[in-house]
Amino acid sequence: MNPRIFLLALATFATGTAENIIIGILPDVCDGLAVSVGLAGQLTAVFSIAFAFSAPLAQLLTVRVERRTIFLSALALFVASNLVAALSPNFAVLFIARFAMAVASATVCLVATMLATELAGPDMRGRAIGVIFMGISGSMVLGVPAGMVISGLFGWRSVFVALALFALLIIVACYVSLKPSGRRPQGVSGYWQHxxxxxxxxxxxxxxxxxxxxxxxxxxxxxxxxxxVGLGQMELVLAFVAFGVAGVSGGYLGGWLADTATPRRAIVITPLAYLLALLMIPAASSTPWTFIAVMMVWGCVSWMISPVVQSFLMVAGPDTADAGIGLNLSAMHVGVALGTAVGGFTLEAVSSHALPSAGAAVAGLAVAASLVAVRRRARAGRTDDRPCSGQTEPGR
Incomplete structure (x- = not known):
């Protein structure tokens, strides 16, 4: 695989860390700005909302501006917004900085995915997307804990300084390594066609x-x-670490499955496997080690879906692939909001014991949607599962 794809994944690692880091340093931010936990928690909410709206708009920007230029500009905005966050005198400034950070992050993730698929070529397109999502999932396993350590040693503002410096190094490396992209996607018409x-x-x-x-x-x-399950605090931490490690591997496995089994098969296999894993959780919950093993399978399969779906969108509708990726990044955040709302209602109305069953009900609808997706070929573009050809591949 082209090593520059891993450089792109480092960029998504940085932006993924920025998205989730507030969760890890929330008490420090509350104390530093003298705000409540509930108000400080909105720093994560605004990031998700801004990200969801920005991804499709970023795709439209790539119609007029060359992708490498957009990617480097978005990283520059990411650096600037993190520095503003580090220097923010009050909550309002930090809130605005988080909004700008999300816009930059959505653009970086979108364009990194586009560039990765070009660099990899048709035969390894799914795995290239998987590597990009390994950067995102890896940020939760490594980036967030590292941010918590930095915050503990030097204060919460230093976390944003560290992210800015890390992104600055990535800008330099990408400026040297990446060549301009020759591709131009569709504009608004691509969304309507999709x-x-x-x-x-x-x-x-x-x-x-x-x-x-x-x-x-x-x-x-x-x-x-x-x-x-009845785990103690230390065991709970280890369980989350195990879940995160499994999630990182899931990103690559999803891409591998799409490349080897074809995206049409993978988009059915993955949600079905996920549904089975969720259904196993209640039975496994009586034994801690059995639960952790099943939880790792669950975590792994959960991160497979984005490379699988994006590979399917590229094959089923190659003419609208870029629009599809932009919409899919937004769809991911819609899913987060939907699941969190359903889970909260279930927790309040029933109990925590009912959460796996409620999740399985939603996942069952995903299986049904996957069957609809493969029922007939998309009418936009090619009509088989073979990779698209004739695309410019920068730097090859």
Whole structure:
């Protein structure tokens, strides 16, 4: 695989760390700015909302501006917004900095995915997307804990300084290593064409529903493990580490499955495997080590879906592939909001014990959507599972 793809993954690692770091340093931010936990928590919410709206808009920007230029500019905005966050005198300035950070992050993730698929070529396209998502999932395993350590040693502002410096190094490396891209995607018409295709819309629903099913339980995993499995605080930390490690491997495995089994098969296999893993969790919860093993399978499969769906969107609708990726990044965040809401309602109305079943119900809808997606070929572009050809591959 082209080593420059791993450089792009480092960029998504940085932006992924920025998205989730507030969760790890929340008490320090509250103390530093004299705000409540509830108010400080909105720094994560604004990031997700801004990210969801920015991804499709960033794709439209790539119609007029060369991709490498957009990518480096987005990283520069990411550096600037992190420095503003580090120097923010009050919550309002930090809130605005988080908004700008999210816009930069959405653009980086979108363009990094586009560039990675070009660099990899058709035969390894799924694995290239998987590597990009390994950067995102790896940020939760390594980036967030590292940020917590830095915050503990030097204060919460130093975390944003560290992210800015890390991103600055990535800018230099990418400026030297990446060559301009020759591709130009469709504009607004690409979105309309994409949304008129039932299989492509169903593919987007697979992302929303499977990620939604995931967050029904994941958003409240700590209380579930404490109440149902009975793990102590130290064991709980180790369980989350194991979950994160499994998630990192899932990103690459999803891409590998799409490349080897074809995206049409992979988009059915993955949500079905995920549904089975969720259904196994209640039975495994009576034994801690069995639960951790099943939880790792669950975590691994949960991170497979994005490379699988994006590979499917590229093959089923190659003419609208870039629009599809932009929409899919937004769909992921819609799934997070859906799952968190369903999980919260389940927790309040029933109990934490019902969370896996509620998640499985949503994941079952993802399986149904996957069957609709493969029922017939998308009518936009090619009509087989073979990779698209004739695309400019920068730097090859």
């Amino acid at each position: 949304l008129r295709s039932l299989p492509l819309v169903a593919g987007q629903l697979v992302s929303i529903l499977m990620i939604g099913g995931h967050f029904v339980l994941f958003a409240y995993l700590a209380p579930y493990i404490t109440d149902r």
